[in-house]
Amino acid sequence: MPENPVKDTSTSMDDFDLELDEMELVAAAAGYYYYNSINRQPRCSSSPSGSGFMTEVLEGHDDLCREMFRMDKRVFHKLCNNLRQRGMLRDTAGVMIEEQLAIFLNIIGHNERNRVIQERFQHSGETISRHFNNVLKAIKSLSREFLQPPPITTPTEILCNSRFYPYFKDCIGVIDGMHIPAHVPAKDQSRFRNRKGVLSQNVLAACTFDLQFIFIYPGWEGSAVDSRVLRAVLDDPDQNFPHIPEGKYYLVDTGYSNMEGFIAPYLGVRYHLHEFRGANQLPTNAGELFNHRHSSLRNVIQRSFILAACVLHNYIRREERNDWLFASIDGEAVQELPDFDDQPEMQVASSIQRQIAFSLRESIAAAMWNDFINKWDEW
DSSP, X not given: OOOOOOOOTTSOGGGOOOXXXXXXXXXXXXXXXXXXXXXXXXXXXXXXXXXXXXXXXXXXXXXXXXXXXXXXXXXXXXHHHHHHHTTSSOOOSSOOHHHHHHHHHHHHHHTXXXXXXXXXXXXXXXXXXXXXXXXXXXXXXXXXXXXXXXXXXXXXXXXXXXXXXXXXXTEEEEXXXXXXXXXXXXXXXXXXXXXXXXBEEEEEEXXXXXXXXXXXXXXXXXXXXXXXXXXXXXXXXXXXXXXOOTTOEEEOOTTSOOBTTEEOOOTTSOXXXXXXXXXXXXXXXXXXXXXXXXXXXXXXXXXXXXXXXXXXXXXXXXXXXXXXXXXXXXXXXXXXXXXXXXXXXXXXXXXXXXXXXXXXXXXHHHHHHHHXXXXXXXX
């Protein structure tokens, strides 16, 4: 397994950007990068600061709490109480748990520098750093509870949509890789430079169609292709990738091999949703129809990345089904991001695994095409 980014300890505390422990939570970069690139929300014209910051946010309008903490007040207070009751965090003489969590959420939700948080909360850089890391450890401790294997029953999002059911009835989730900007020393930059020339970390994530994360695997250099990262996960039992029940599978993109348990789209065939717009929107064969619906379903993984951290993402999703941010994107097609790795490594699956997946994909596409040409209103 490749080494994780090396942290530069020579930087002064005033200039110190709080980093995540081995990026296990993928919080700051993922939240900031995707929140701003996919769901641009207008920022408040001025942010409250000084010792009254917490009072202004928690006693002010709901929108201010959502803007600063990326969650509703009720969810924020419940999470604080949860962490307090479980003994995962404790109040200190100068900083209550509510403020500790607020510091953490401000950093990962806005990608703020330490010095900005110092000014906002009126604490030293050391205090900010200490509480950030304490909250990070507490949130990570919730991962087993909030990152759960998917149910084996057909997801409601598929079951209730005639475009997807019964064709994808055995699909249990989506897997994709995401390149998150990385800050690494010069000696490591060649390994972290992806095919687009950008320094990044390749993060593998799996999620359900209910917009909840199942599994997250960060740490690989941006130069690593998606299929290699997935193979590393499957070959290492210590990673605890959820067992895939027989006959079930995840949807993956063209960066992965089409193999048992992982169904990829057809190569060399129209796939991305924007390719089906305009005069040529209708598919012309079974492969194109399969790819279009595959792409429509897989779109869920990109929508899931917009919140700050996987555990917090799932916590909010479970506590508030009608959360303001989820509601703002529910049912909307997200602008598709470019794939960094268009071709998979072809030797990651055995010939038997590939044949099983090939036969399954062919049967799905054939059934889908047969229904399509006889039921034009189902497009």
